[in-house]
Amino acid sequence: MQGNYSVQIEKFAERHFIKSFEKKYRSHWDVTLRAITAELERIDMLLLTDKAETICDSGAKVGGVKIVKTKFRVFGTKESAKTSGNRCIVAWCQEKQSVSVLLVYGKTDFSGHNETAEWQRIVKDNYPEYKHLFN
DSSP states (O other), X not given: OOOOOEEEEOHHHIIIIIHHHHHHHTHHHHHHHHHHHHHHHTHHHHTTSTTEEEEEEOTTGGGOEXXXXXXXXXXXXXXXXXXXXXXXXEEEETTTTEEEEEEEEXXXXXXXXXXXXXXHHHHHHHOGGGGGGGO
């Protein structure tokens, strides 16, 4: 099913790693963020590519939220989305036709050895409404 979803960048995502992307890439970040938003507006199609994967799916319960990890490249760089190490973690609610950007990061933003454990901890600590999806 193809839909057009509303995309919202959560305040936590804006205040943290997005700020470092803005500083590092300046004008290229605006174009990149518009491209990410456009892809997320069609998240159902994005999931048909190798640039996104469903991490958690609550199914029909609790509004049917899915946690999805996507890969992206910064406009103007030579890296591909896959090799860049840049990721978005989003909550997709088909019922509400919405996508919430929870976290935008580069792999080097985490000091630990387990990237997945790090971003899951950050999501659990800062988004109590999604905490139950990781237990």
